Amino acid sequence: MLESGHAAPQFVLPDLDGREIEIHPGSGGCLYLLVFFETDCPTCRLTFPYLNSLAGLVEAGSCRIIGVSQDSLSSTREFVDQMQVRFPVLHDGEWKVTRAYDPLAVPTIFLIGEDGNVAKTQIAFDKNDLNEIAGLLLKGTPNQSVTLAGEFDGNPASKPGCTSRHLETTADGDSPAALNLYARTGARSSKIELGDDVDPIEYCLDAGFDPLPVVPPTIERVERMLGAVSLPPDQVIAHVPPNYGEATVEKIAAAAVMAGCKPEMMKPLITLTRAVCDERFNIHGVQATTHFAAPLVIVNGPIRKELGFASGSNVLSNVARANSTLGRALQLLLLNIGGARPGEMDMSTLGNPGKFSYCIAENEEESPWEPFHVEQGFRPDQSTVTLFAAEPPRGVSEHNARKGRTILRAICQNLTTIFGYRLCMGFEAFVVICPEHVRTLQRDGFDKDSIRRFLFDNTGIPLRAFDDDDGEGVQYLKAYEKITIDGEPCYRKFAHPSQIRIIVAGGTAGKFSAVIGSWATGPRGSQVVTYPIE
């Protein structure tokens, strides 16, 4: 692969209209940014919107951004259309230029200086590298202070790429056409005409849209829902695992109708559909596991008040139309579009009542601390949805404590039980602290960080619990960390304080907090994702 300092070869390639384009790096006092890509590479798809933004920021004449496609003309045209690419794309179907530059993976970006030598290369996706490249291209322009790839824009900080086509041993240069997971436009839904003697609610139950009665998704109702967003009905928002069904705007609207949503719920529901299909969340695994996991939705920011999300008394149950319907609409999409039908693809041993609806909001008004989304880097005036692959909630009743530490010790005892008592290190928890407990903790000087640290340091499983070496946990002991809690030797429950997340919710009467455990977490399981509602 060409590295920094190497001379960048000149070349001629056709554009997508067949015109031969000559590229002479080092000529005309112009920088070149060559981007080698494949049309079916998820990392290329992740990178191109940033390059589109960059193309709109650079000064014409000072820099040329050129895409070099390694795939067929037809799939390249489709890619350019889907990604709305804003810079010229050339077709390297025979990998002639690819072999000359020899990228190891795609996307690979070559920044070529005015001297015709490679100044910088970037393989795969990395926000820091993209920002560095943007800094070099925008230096001295009015846009030089722009951050191209923000830290909390919903995308990961980095992501590995795919092997460059010329290094694949079996590729024929064409993308597999079997399942186009990147189609931007889907099919319109078919229509179902019911006879006069058919009760629409009974029809929906018999058709298996949900085991609970739904609002029948009539054309009129779905159109009202579609009227709340300025998106075409056939636009594909995401492909929903495990069956990778097409969640078009119309299908999302039908789910919203069935769940009983108001039309204004379409906006957060569309964001939620994108978030749940974020590969970090791994809804494929969350849906197919035998574990209890169900996606827990946590809403933060002004949208709570605007759409009527409840965050106080009964927050975990049937308290408000907004909570109940948004959580249910998500479940209906997972069932009817994702195909996670209980007993078929969803093989949970016992299930989770949260699969009817599991949507809460943080009680930011009763919290003296930063709301969860602000901890994640969002502004207080932004609204967000967060997803967590969650067990059912466990109650922490502590009415006798006068000290904050005593409340936290009660939470620690509860935290030991998440996933399984003797299972440590690989699991996370949301701790939902009720307002009365919050007041005691605040009086004693605690904030979210010091609470997290206390819970991390004081949650452990006594070594004596492992006296019987038959049973859960013994298979992982090598990875466990020994600590001492109140003089008792223990294994630490969590691997890192960041595995404990804290929100404030619930009514102002009653000293009941809750602990919500996770499924398998981290890159090998499900990672928490937070998306801004825009």
Add this chain to the structure above:
Amino acid sequence: MPTVLINPLNEAINLKVAPAARLSHLAGTKIGLLDISKPGGSVFLDRIEHLLKERFGVKDVIRVTKPTFTKPAPTDVIDLLSKAGCHGVIEALAD
């Protein structure tokens, strides 16, 4: 006026793929064992490998492990099995 509903189900057509032909015998074959990386999986697969060779005359056994049991096998893992020329693959759970 009849009631007309918008079909809320996924209507995208999935390609139908015929399952591979069943093996008529195991003797002399090369069999892949895909470990999904759950604890205890290797213990189970050790036993399967032993039985395949001793009882059924399997000639070679290729062992490949998924990075995590929570996600589908990535292409490079599947490639390892297909490029090894396996006649059949056994994907095994464990817990």
